[in-house]
Amino acid sequence: MDVITKNQKIAQFFFALGHTRRLRIVSALASHGGGITFEALEAATNVRQSSLTHHLRILKEAGLVTRKVKGRYSYYRFDQRPLLRYFGAADLGALRVHAP
Numbered sequence: 001m002d003v004i005t006k007n008q009k010i011a012q013f014f015f016a017l018g019h020t021r022r023l024r025i026v027s028a029l030a031s032h033g034g035g036i037t038f039e040a041l042e043a044a045t046n047v048r049q050s051s052l053t054h055h056l057r058i059l060k061e062a063g064l065v066t067r068k069v070k071g072r073y074s075y076y077r078f079d080q081r082p083l084l085r086y087f088g089a090a091d092l093g094a095l096r097v098h099a100p
Contacts, residue, residue, distance in 0.1 A: 010086055016062035021047050022055045026064065026078055035068060035075030 015020060016034040029036060036044070042052050056076065059065040063082040068075045 012062045016064055027056055029078035035074050035077040039050050
């Protein structure tokens with residue numbers, strides 16, 4: 001991967017993590033390692049459905065969230081591998097944000 005592509009990917013991570021709602025979503029997903037349904041994520045973050053959909057899309061485009069469909073439910077989970085790939089052994093615990 002060339003330097004420009006790597007820099008663009010890093011900028012995409014920072015953009016994806018640059019909103020307090022997305023940080024709350026990432027924090028909730030990180031605390032549910034096995035995955036969490038959309039409805040449970042909505043309740044855990046206190047983010048409305050339309051807003052949650054928008055923020056999940058941005059996080060998925062950055063590669064930070066994965067979605068797995070099981071039956072009629074979608075399970076979302078935080079994927080830290082892209083961050084580790086670009087930032088090494090960074091302390092990802094700093095992503096935990098407590099909702100006000």
